[in-house]
Amino acid sequence: MTVIEVSELTVRYGAAVAVDGVSLTVEPGELVALIGPNGAGKSTVVNTLSGLVAPASGSVAVRGRLAHVPEGRQVFGELTVEDNLRLGGWRYKERDTAPIFAVLPKLVELRHRRAGLLSGGEQQMVAVGRALMSRPDVLVVDELSLGLAPLVVADLVAHLKELNTTGGLAVLLIEQNARLALDLCSRAYVLEAGRIVAEGPSAELAASDRVSGAYLGGVVADG
Ligand SMILES: Nc1ncnc2c1ncn2[C@@H]1O[C@H](COP(=O)(O)OP(=O)(O)OP(=O)(O)O)[C@@H](O)[C@H]1O
Ligand SMILES: [Mg+2]
Numbered sequence: 001m002t003v004i005e006v007s008e009l010t011v012r013y014g015a016a017v018a019v020d021g022v023s024l025t026v027e028p029g030e031l032v033a034l035i036g037p038n039g040a041g042k043s044t045v046v047n048t049l050s051g052l053v054a055p056a057s058g059s060v061a062v063r064g065r066l067a068h069v070p071e072g073r074q075v076f077g078e079l080t081v082e083d084n085l086r087l088g089g090w091r092y093k094e095r096d097t098a099p100i101f102a103v104l105p106k107l108v109e110l111r112h113r114r115a116g117l118l119s120g121g122e123q124q125m126v127a128v129g130r131a132l133m134s135r136p137d138v139l140v141v142d143e144l145s146l147g148l149a150p151l152v153v154a155d156l157v158a159h160l161k162e163l164n165t166t167g168g169l170a171v172l173l174i175e176q177n178a179r180l181a182l183d184l185c186s187r188a189y190v191l192e193a194g195r196i197v198a199e200g201p202s203a204e205l206a207a208s209d210r211v212s213g214a215y216l217g218g219v220v221a222d223g
Contacts, residue, residue: 001063003028003138003170004049009058011044018044020194021058026138028064029168031160033181033202035215036191042174043071045191046140049172064137065092071142071174073127077116081107084115084126088133100129103159121152128156132163138170139163145177153177157184178215182206190215 004026011019019041026032034042047053048060050068067088075084085097085107101108104125110118115126124144131139139160145153157180163169175181182188182202190198190211198210205211 001028002026003062003064004066004172005059005061005063006045006048007059007061009045009048009060010056011041011048011053012056018194019048022191022194022196023058024189024196024199026170026172028137029164029170030187031164031171031173031185033178033185033188034172034174034191035176035178035181035188035211037214040191041194042191043142046142046172046174049140062138065134066138066140067131067134067136069124069127069131069139069141069144071146073120073123075115075118075123075126075130077114079115080112081115081118081126081129082111084130085133088130089135092134094133094135097133100132103132103163104129106155121148124148124152124156128159136169138172140172140174142174144173144175145180153180160184178211179206182211182216 002025006022006024009019009022022045036042044053048055049062049066082097085100089095107125107129110122115123144156160171173181173185185202188202188205189196198205
């Protein structure tokens with residue numbers, strides 16, 4: 001059964017229309033990218049999935065557990081890494097942090113540190129780990145790579161791939177780095193000014209003039 005189903009979603013902030021008739025789906029175990037320029041409405045779409053923003057019209061259905069890594073990480077800075085993780089499992093009474101340390105082993109040595117004092121990349125790992133604590137069926141990541149060094153990003157991508165292949169985790173990925181998003185995900189949507197302007201298999205999108213020119217620097221991706 002489709003885990004995320006967004007139908008004809010419209011969201012307004014006051015008089016401004018931020019999202020205008022967007023439909024998208026994520027199937028179980030699927031890796032799907034949502035790309036588009038700043039202000040396109042990407043965060044608004046995913047914020048309706050976790051109930052942070054209310055639709056003006058249209059509908060949003062989530063089947064199963066959804067975990068959201070919000071834009072800007074938003075770890076609890078005063079709390080330790082371990083307590084941040086525990087909070088992620090609170091809603092579903094999931095207390096065991098061991099599986100998270102197993103997939104994100106770098107967090108082990110940081111477990112007693114205050115999250116606010118960690119580097120950006122370390123905080124992003126905490127944010128991902130915290131989201132995984134709820135044992136989600138689908139993980140929504142809003143800007144995975146923002147501000148992170150390429151090696152840290154590669155590491156996180158490898159973890160997501162592993163969770164996808166071994167655990168069947170579905171992922172909806174918002175990403176500034178379109179190449180990374182299209183490489184990781186099999187399918188993608190392109191959002192511009194609140195509307196989906198292109199969608200389809202990542203390879204096809206990467207080869208299209210619209211995506212190649214605007215998002216991949218005009219060079220057709222080879223992967
Ligand atoms: N809380 C809010 N109140 C009013 N306007 C908002 C609010 N949040 C977002 N907007 C506006 O809605 C539009 C879509 O914003 P959104 O954050 O969804 O875009 P985005 O695609 O995630 O952009 P970015 O890539 O910069 O994160 C923008 O014009 C933004 O200024
Ligand atoms: Mg955003």
